[in-house]
Amino acid sequence: MTHATVEASPIPDSSTSSPAGGVDTKTVEDRRTLHFTTLADILADAEAFAATGEPRTSGNWSVGEVVDHVRMIMTYSREGFPDMGIPAPLRWFTILFMKKRTLAKGFDAGFKFPTAKIAAAFTPERVSLDVAMTRLRREVELSSVPGAMSQPSPLVGRLTHDEWQALQCRHAELHFSFVFPATAGDA
Numbered sequence: 001m002t003h004a005t006v007e008a009s010p011i012p013d014s015s016t017s018s019p020a021g022g023v024d025t026k027t028v029e030d031r032r033t034l035h036f037t038t039l040a041d042i043l044a045d046a047e048a049f050a051a052t053g054e055p056r057t058s059g060n061w062s063v064g065e066v067v068d069h070v071r072m073i074m075t076y077s078r079e080g081f082p083d084m085g086i087p088a089p090l091r092w093f094t095i096l097f098m099k100k101r102t103l104a105k106g107f108d109a110g111f112k113f114p115t116a117k118i119a120a121a122f123t124p125e126r127v128s129l130d131v132a133m134t135r136l137r138r139e140v141e142l143s144s145v146p147g148a149m150s151q152p153s154p155l156v157g158r159l160t161h162d163e164w165q166a167l168q169c170r171h172a173e174l175h176f177s178f179v180f181p182a183t184a185g186d187a
Contacts, residue, residue: 022060030058031109031177036169042070043140045176050133052181059178061124066179067132068124070172074139077149077164084117086154099156103163106170109177143168 036042046067049055055063076082127135143149149164159167 023058030180032180034173034177036172039074039140039144039165039168042169042172042176043136045172046070046133046136049176049179049181050129052183054182055129056180056182057178058180059175062126062129063179064127064129064132065124066175067129067136068127069122070168070175071132071136071139072122072124073171074143074149074168077151077153077159077168078143080151081154084154091155091157094155095157102156102170103166107174109174 034045036045049063050067057063057066059066061069124132143164146161149159149161149168152158153167156167
């Protein structure tokens with residue numbers, strides 16, 4: 001079941017801008033607190049905020065980009081990740097020291113991709129929310145089949161279906177925390 005509570009005002013704070021002109025997501029306070037347990041929970045939250053009309057984001061990506069990025073990682077977990085040239089020592093470190101923490105507690109906001117090649121593999125294309133939602137619905141259907149998410153993660157290695165589902169939930173919790181449903185006062 002989806003658990004979503006709003007912790008702060010849904011209006012982005014422009015004072016958190018990064019030097020590049022974007023938002024420094026590490027410092028954004030306007031975020032929702034979320035906890036998902038299944039891929040269906042992820043989809044249910046996306047359906048809920050999409051149904052409000054024009055949801056807002058307090059991060060750097062549009063709502064369509066956020067949804068499509070979450071979908072991309074699900075697709076990669078089924079079809080395989082592109083080669084990103086992640087050095088073996090970094091992979092070993094993350095497998096040994098970060099895997100359990102990430103599956104249990106999730107990701108920290110404000111992560112910067114270490115190389116342009118990695119950033120390109122994870123940066124979503126500009127898509128409308130409608131297109132992103134269509135893609136997410138299909139991907140959740142495909143990825144929900146036990147064993148479908150069988151490709152190794154480039155950072156944490158091989159995962160079981162349940163581990164992949166937990167990782168997808170932690171990932172969506174991070175990104176969807178920046179998305180706010182439209183409210184009656186939004187114009």
